[in-house]
Amino acid sequence: MPTNVTPPPQGPWGDKPPAPPDLDQLFNDSFSKFQGFLPGGSFLNFFWLLLLILLGFTAWTSVYTIPSDSVAIVKRFGKYAREVPPGLHFKLPFGIESATTVPVKRQLKQEFGFTTSGAQDPFQNSLNHDEQRETQMVTGDLNAALVEWVVQYRILDPVKFLFEVREPSETLRYVSESVMREVVGDRTVDEVITIGRQEIESQALVKMQTLSTKYTMGISIDQVQLKNINPPKPVQESFNEVNQAQQEKEKLINEARRDYNKIIPLALGEKDQRIREADGYRLKRINEAEGDIARFDALLVQYVKAPEVTLRRIYIETMQQVLPQVHSKIIIDKSTSSILPLLNLEQSNKMLKIGEKR
Known part of the structure; x- marks a missing residue:
């Protein structure tokens, strides 16, 4: 019976492909070549190899670079040693000195109630991943509201930021949440959602900065900005209907004021015009009457002097x-x-x- 024999694989030109390299042989050849560069015997070879590794690790732990928007705080055995500006610098190796980079020229932010994708700061978003809890607040009129806001800040003093308060970014989140609940709790839900937003932002900014200074956190609050403010979901539809009714009420009031401002001044102008016309007519009639009286008196004098001539003259003028x-x-x-x-x-x-x- 004929048997099927698989021919050996061939290259593109019909030759046999090369065999795969032996890894052990390749490692031994490379180590032998490396030993050729080192003087002395095997012990000296090991010493020089160890020394080379030690020098590389020393250089790796001694050189560091600081970005242009940051400074570095160098600590020696955990104690503050110096502040280093941006650029290439050296420090004591093997963990004797450590450098912590602090972005003093960058504006940082913390978000409450929502999350921005791609955030590198772990304290920018909610710590316990419960954004709903952060936004739930009670207003001064005992209504509930879901408040979302953003705090933008800068690091002014990196030494205080690192050494005065443990976890300053986390502390700032707690301070921001506490202050916002206090400010929102002093106002009605209508003020929080509509007309009181700017006042809430200003007051919260002042109080957050005051607490940050009191706790010597070394930061400066640049801006507090309110985002979405909504009622709780179970009552959101009813609240929207109330808002629409209020907006319709304001619309009708504005339309009535517009008609009032359009009609009332016109009526007042017509009234003044009629009054002036009546005064003019009154003065005209008075002057005409006084003129007729004067004319009659003058005519009477002439009639007494010459009655027939005066009668003829009156008759002719009448005709x-x-x-x-x-x-x-x-x-x-x-x-x-x-x-x-x-x-x-x-x-x-x-x-x-x-x-x-x-």
């Missing part, structure tokens, strides 16, 4: 006022017994106007 208002005028001679001989003044005026146009 001058009356006749222009009469459109059709017919003048009849009183001595005529019939109505045929008459003078049509209306027709005469039309003929005169036609003649003038021609």
Whole structure:
């Protein structure tokens, strides 16, 4: 029976692939080459190797670099020795001196009630990973609110920051939470959610800085910023409905004030105009009456002197006022017994106007 024999693997040009290297042989060859660089026998070789390792470890534990936004606090056997600026520096090796980097030029922050991904500071977020507990607060009117906020701070004195308070970042979280609960507890839930946010931030900033100075933590609070403030979830829908009703109320009040400011000044202006017109009409009538009285008195004096002449003059002046208002005028001679001989003044005026146009 024919048997299937698997041919040995070949390379791309038909040759056999190289065998894998022997690791033991490779290690022995490398160690032999390393011994060739060392003078003396095997004991001296071990001594020089140990000395080389010791020098490398000494250099590794002696040289350190400080970033540009930080300083280093060097401790000798755990006691403060000196403060080192940014750059490349040396210290005593083998743990005699240790350097702790403190970012004095960087703005740090702590978040309460939420978490930012990628945070390198372990104290930036909640310590016990219970963000809900941090945000639960009771307001001054015995209502509950979920308050989220951020504290931004800087390290002013690295020596106090490291040696005066144990775990200063953790202490700052406790101080911030205590102060925020105190400030929120002095206000109503409406003030916390709406109009009192800026005042809460300012007051919390002052109190946090006061406690930080009292505890000699060596930090400066730059800003306290409130984020989301919501009622508890079981009553959140009802609270939103109340807020919408209040907003609708404010909207209607503003619209009424707008209409009031639009209509009332216009009415007041019309009122003043009517009053001024009435005063003008009153003065006009008074002046006309006084003028008529003066005219009548002057006419009476002339009438006493010459009654017939004055009567004729009054008659003529009256006709001058009356006749222009009469459109059709017919003048009849009183001595005529019939109505045929008459003078049509209306027709005469039309003929005169036609003649003038021609």
